[in-house]
Amino acid sequence: MRKFFVTGGSPLKGIVKLAGNKNSALKLIAAALLGDTPSVLTNVPRIRDVDVMIKLVENLGGKVSWVGKNSLKIDPTTLSTHILDPELSVRIRASVVLAAPLLARFGKAVLTPPGGDQIGERLLDTHFVMLRNFGVEIDRKNGKYHLNWKKRQKQNLFLEESSVTATEMGLMLASSLPFKTQLDDAAGEPHIIDLAQFLGKMGSKIQVEGGYKFSVSGSKKLKGATHKVVPDHIEGGTFIIASAITGGSVVVDDFVPEHYQMILHYLKNMGVSFKLVGKNKLRVLPSKLTAYKTKFQTRPWPGFPTDLMSPFIVLATQSEGTTLCHDWMYEWRMFFVDDLISMGAKIFIADPHRVIISGATPLSADILFCKDIRAGISVILAALVANGQSVIDNIEMVDRGYEDIEGRLISLGAKIKKVEE
Numbered sequence: 001m002r003k004f005f006v007t008g009g010s011p012l013k014g015i016v017k018l019a020g021n022k023n024s025a026l027k028l029i030a031a032a033l034l035g036d037t038p039s040v041l042t043n044v045p046r047i048r049d050v051d052v053m054i055k056l057v058e059n060l061g062g063k064v065s066w067v068g069k070n071s072l073k074i075d076p077t078t079l080s081t082h083i084l085d086p087e088l089s090v091r092i093r094a095s096v097v098l099a100a101p102l103l104a105r106f107g108k109a110v111l112t113p114p115g116g117d118q119i120g121e122r123l124l125d126t127h128f129v130m131l132r133n134f135g136v137e138i139d140r141k142n143g144k145y146h147l148n149w150k151k152r153q154k155q156n157l158f159l160e161e162s163s164v165t166a167t168e169m170g171l172m173l174a175s176s177l178p179f180k181t182q183l184d185d186a187a188g189e190p191h192i193i194d195l196a197q198f199l200g201k202m203g204s205k206i207q208v209e210g211g212y213k214f215s216v217s218g219s220k221k222l223k224g225a226t227h228k229v230v231p232d233h234i235e236g237g238t239f240i241i242a243s244a245i246t247g248g249s250v251v252v253d254d255f256v257p258e259h260y261q262m263i264l265h266y267l268k269n270m271g272v273s274f275k276l277v278g279k280n281k282l283r284v285l286p287s288k289l290t291a292y293k294t295k296f297q298t299r300p301w302p303g304f305p306t307d308l309m310s311p312f313i314v315l316a317t318q319s320e321g322t323t324l325c326h327d328w329m330y331e332w333r334m335f336f337v338d339d340l341i342s343m344g345a346k347i348f349i350a351d352p353h354r355v356i357i358s359g360a361t362p363l364s365a366d367i368l369f370c371k372d373i374r375a376g377i378s379v380i381l382a383a384l385v386a387n388g389q390s391v392i393d394n395i396e397m398v399d400r401g402y403e404d405i406e407g408r409l410i411s412l413g414a415k416i417k418k419v420e421e
Contacts (some may be wrong), residue, residue: 001396002420002421003392004390004395004419005389005416005418005419006384006414006415006416006417008387008390008415010384011246011247011413012242012248012249012384013412014411014413016411018231019043019231019235020044021045021191021194021229021230021234021235022232023164025044025045025050025229026050026092027094027097027168027195029053029074030101031199032224033101034101034175034202036224037077039225039227040073040224040226041229042068042227042229043228044071045229046070046403046404048399049094050072052091053095056088056089056095059081059084060079060098061078062074062075062078062079063075076105076224082106082109084098084102092114093114094165097169097172103173104176107149108148108149110144111144111145113143126159126160126166131147131169133153133157135149136148137150152177154177157170157182157183158184162186163187164189164192170214171183171192171195172199174216175206175218175222176218177220180216181216182214182215185213187212187300188208188212188301191230192301193208202222204216204217234307236260237305240263240267240282242409243412244267244270244272244287245289245381246385248284249286251277251282252282252283253280253281255280255281255282263304263305266304269292269293269296270289270292270315271290273285273287289319289320289359290319290320290321291322291323291359292321294321296316296323296326297325298328306327306330307373310336311377311378311381313337313340313347313378314378317340317347318361319359321358321359322356322359323356324354324355324357328353335352335375336372339375340378343364343365343390365383366391368393371394373397373400374401376398380409
C-alpha cells in the first residue's frame with residue numbers, strides 16, 4: 001500500500017508533457033493481436049492498467065516486451081488459447097475488448113465479466129447486441145461468457161447507443177472481414193480515431209462518413225504496424241485544472257487542440273485563462289475563477305467527458321458562484337464528494353447523478369481515500385489547495401491511470417511525500 005502526504009498551498013509552475021492516452025493504449029494492445037506479425041506501440045503510459053493488459057495477453061500465449069521506456073512490442077504469432085484469465089479479467093474493464101481479436105483469430109472466446117472502477121452500472125448488453133449482429137453466438141455458463149463466431153456475417157450495424165467499447169470491438173471485428181462493413185451511431189472519442197488509424201496501418205481501410213459512421217473495408221490478413229499512442233486529453237484537462245486551482249501557470253506539452261473544444265469551453269466558463277503556445281502547447285494563466293454558467297453536464301463525444309467530471313467538481317469548489325454538475329452516465333461517480341465536504345466544501349448532493357457546489361470555499365487538510373481513478377486524482381487536486389497536510393490512502397488506484405503522478409506534480413512545485421507500507 002502507498003500513501004501520499006500532500007501539503008497544499010503551492011502554485012504549480014513549469015512544463016508537463018502528457019502521457020499516452022490510457023484508453024487508447026489498452027485497446028491498441030488488443031488490436032495488435034489481429035496482426036500476423038509483431039506491432040510496436042510508442043508513447044505507451046507506464047500505468048497499472050497497461051500492466052494488467054500485458055499479463056492478459058501473455059496468459060493467452062502472446063509475447064509482450066518493453067523495448068524502451070514507453071515503447072511496447074506485441075507479438076501475437078504465439079497466441080495459444082482463446083480463454084481469458086479470470087483473475088486478471090476482473091481487475092480491468094478493458095479486458096472485454098480482447099474478445100474481438102480472439103474471435104477473429106480462433107472463432108471463439110471465453111470471457112469472465114470484466115472489472116474496473118465501481119462508478120455505476122456498466123452493462124455488457126450493448127456490446128453483446130453488436131456482437132450478435134456480427135453473427136457471434138453468446139452463451140453464459142458457470143459465470144463465464146462463451147462466444148462463438150461460426151458465421152461471419154456481412155452487416156451494416158446501427159449501434160443502439162454510442163458505446164466506446166462496442167465501437168472499438170466493432171472496428172476490430174470489421175477489420176478482420178474481407179468485405180465492407182458500416183458502423184453507424186458509433187462513438188468518436190480521440191482514442192476511437194486513434195484505434196481506427198492503427199487498424200488502417202495494419203491493412204484495414206477505414207473512413208469516417210458523416211457524423212459518427214465508420215465504413216470499414218477489412219482483410220482476412222492484417223499485418224503488424226508501428227504506431228504512437230495519442231496524448232491523453234483527460235490527463236491534459238486534469239493538469240489544466242490543477243494549475244488553475246493552485247493559482248499557477250503550467251504549460252501542457254503534446255497538446256492536441258481538437259481534443260479539447262468542449263473541455264476548454266467549460267473551463268473558460270469557470271474563469272480559467274489560457275493561451276495556445278505554438279501548435280502543441282497550452283499555457284494556463286493565473287485566473288480569477290468564477291462560474292459564468294450554472295449547469296455543467298457530461299455527454300457523449302464531442303461533449304464534456306465523464307472522466308473529467310470529478311476534477312471539474314474540485315474546480316467548482318474553488319470558483320466563485322453556484323454550479324450544478326450533472327453526470328447522467330454513472331450513478332456512483334459523485335460519491336467521492338463526501339471527501340470534499342469533509343474538507344470544507346459546500347456541496348449539496350441532489351441525487352446520485354447531480355451535485356450543487358457553492359464556491360469559492362477554502363479547504364482544510366484531511367485523511368482521504370482514493371475510491372477510483374478519477375476520484376483519486378480529484379482528492380489529490382483538493383489536497384493541493386487545502387490548508388495543511390492531507391494523508392491520501394489507496395494511491396494504487398490512481399496508478400492505474402496516471403503515470404508517475406507524484407513525480408510530475410513534484411516537478412511542478414507540488415509538496416508530495418510518498419510513503420510505502
